[in-house]
Amino acid sequence: MQKYNVYWTDDAIDDLTSIIEYIFKQNQTNAKAMYFAIKEQCRNLEQLPFRARVVPELETLGMMQYREIIYKRWRIIYTVESNKVYILLIIDSRQDIQDQLVQRILKENK
Numbered sequence: 001m002q003k004y005n006v007y008w009t010d011d012a013i014d015d016l017t018s019i020i021e022y023i024f025k026q027n028q029t030n031a032k033a034m035y036f037a038i039k040e041q042c043r044n045l046e047q048l049p050f051r052a053r054v055v056p057e058l059e060t061l062g063m064m065q066y067r068e069i070i071y072k073r074w075r076i077i078y079t080v081e082s083n084k085v086y087i088l089l090i091i092d093s094r095q096d097i098q099d100q101l102v103q104r105i106l107k108e109n110k
Contacts, residue, residue, distance in 0.1 A: 004046050006085045011104065015090040019074070034072075038090065041071045045078065045085045057097045 008016075016038060024031035045052075055066045055077060066088070069076040073094060078087045091100050 001047065002083060004049050004080065004083050004085045006042055006045050006087065008042075008087045009089075011089050012087040019090065038071060038074065038076065041069050041076060042078075042085075042087050045069075045087075049078070049080045049085045055097070 016035070019038075020031050020035050023034055049067070052067045052069045054064050055068045055075075058064075058066045065079050067078055067080070069078075070093060073092055075091050075093045075097070076087065077089050077091070078085055080086075089100075089104070091097060
């Protein structure tokens with residue numbers, strides 16, 4: 001079985017940091033547990049990165065290279081290139097992904 005290397009983009013690291021900081025304000029124990037749980041979900045991509053679904057909103061646009069893991073209320077979006085998995089972003093599943101992507105594009109263009 002092929003093993004994949006998992007890499008985190010700066011945006012994904014920022015997302016995880018924001019999530020954990022938000023949870024930490026309410027409950028330190030839950031923040032720690034959530035951090036390790038999300039990291040474990042991503043670490044599991046070392047074995048079977050294609051097991052997760054293609055992001056539906058992007059699939060309708062023909063963008064099949066983006067996949068996601070749903071963990072609790074979080075969508076962990078990533079892509080696979082040869083033997084590398086890139087964690088791109090982690091977003092709240094209650095929010096519209098298109099709005100979140102537009103906000104990120106606008107933020108990067110400032």
